[in-house]
Amino acid sequence: MGGQQVTSLSGTKPRVGVVGLGAMGMGTATALLERGFEVTGCDVSEKARAGFEQAGGRTVSEPAELAATSDVVLLVVVNAGQVEEVLFGESGIVGGLKPGSLVIQCATVAPAVARDFAERLGQAGLEMLDAPISGGAAKARAGQLSVMASGSTQAFGLAEPILDGMAATVYRLGDAPGVGSSMKLINQLLAGVHIAVAAEAMAMAIRMGLPAEVVYEVITHSAGNSWMFENRVPHILKGDYTPLSAVDIFVKDLNIVHDTGRELAMPTPVAASALQQFTAAKAAGFGKEDDSAVIKVYERLAGITLPAAANDSGEELA
Template identity: 35%
Template sequence: MQDTKNIAFVGLGSMGLPMATNLVNAGYTVKGVDSRQEAMDALVTIGGKPAESLKDACGDAAILVLMVVNAAQARTVLVDAGALEALPQGAHVCLMATCPPDEVQTLATDVAKSGKILVDAPVSGGVVGAKAGTLTIMVGAPRADYDAVAPVLRTMGDKLYHCGPEQGQGAVVKAINQLLCGVHLAAAGEALALGEKAGVDTATLLEIVSGSAASSWMLKDRGPRMLMEHPPVTSAVDIFVKDLGIALAAGRSVSMGLPLAAAAHQMFLGESGAGNGLLDDSQVIAAYRRLNGIS
């Protein structure tokens, strides 16, 4: 039987590395895999072990954590690169990326055929939450499998929820979370752009609405960056192009219209189409500026 303290971790990016760090600090043996040598060097610095290969990382792992970009990348790791073949029987695969629910369900079926179990476990909280170990983790999996991985997940997030017994249910909850975030963010951009167009002092406007019933977490967090000429990038425009697209697909799967999500999606698409997909997502406000001739 494999050591339950052995964890394979694929994806040591801006969120993945601090998540792996929290696991190491909690006493887990973490073998990491990333295509970037600097990420592997950073893993060594925090006490993790760089795997010689993906199969080396998975060979004795009780849990494989996938902090990858999307479901396609997860499938590449699991199937094409051989992670499923290398993992011991009964191992759990924690898919922590934001993915369409139907793709998660299909992937779970394929993982089960190999004698392993997929745990649908997308996260929310960004880099700040990853570093602090305060991520929100939304799990879709049979109860026994949720219980099996819960201690590991609680090391990376302090808000852990069992969203249902089926893989894909965590993904649905994450899609709804991103729907609200995207709509709130687009609404904040629309409001502040209106203030600019009307000629009011936008710093004063932001202070007023941030402290009133009109406020939202996204307004308070992104609003100041909307007023910067060159804001730092904490989450890119293209992330919401992807995530709102997933929310719309989730709506289609249950024959539900999501007009506000669709409108927000169009604004992020417009900003991405203007060549600014890698800018901070607060710059969705620029799409409103162009639409309304605001210089």
């Protein structure tokens, strides 16, 4: 089914709860706050909560606390286990949301898992939009994300004003949960492969003695470029592996690709190779670093020297 953009609705803005104030969740919550929504943020991190409070938002430490004051809850957490806990755990939101409320599920999960969550929420009288997001922290903060969404007409109707406030493009992919997560799976397959191969290309270039900055300049103006090459290689050039999207994320997401391929009897050899590279980076201790740190596998295997981080004066750090 081809995607179509969802247009905005006029009317009273619903009260929004955002669970997960990481890079994407914080940006989305702040963008919605700036667009006039009443937003309550929730995160286990006191630092994350303080950051959103400084932006003018209200925060709570437990998901159940925001249920009673939210008409729509966005889940911008890491994985299916966290979604399960937020929805149905001891301090979950399901018991506190009024019937007919909406959950917008933005985490990357397997399509079958998304369908299961939607079914269980439906049994509790709640709507769910399967709505994985893409675009990175900067676009989240600008309210310019891409959303791959599927769900009932009722779910889309409830979600529309929020989607209009957080996204540049919303693809309406179907009337049943699971389709949005299927599309995100394809996006993550490509994203993970592109990051892994960008790291491989840069490692080979460095091994051959090519100046890394020159390689970046040439490739970003040539046919070999990709969005991920252009976005991630600057992290490598700066020696800055501050996690905007961690290695661990792609270990998880490419494992979802692998498992889904196995269920479909569909070989995914290129994605499997990328998964092994991210797994190697995780095993080497780089799981919490930016996903561009997958290049550090080559630093150990091929003996290359990667660009070092610089301090505020521009001097390289040892």
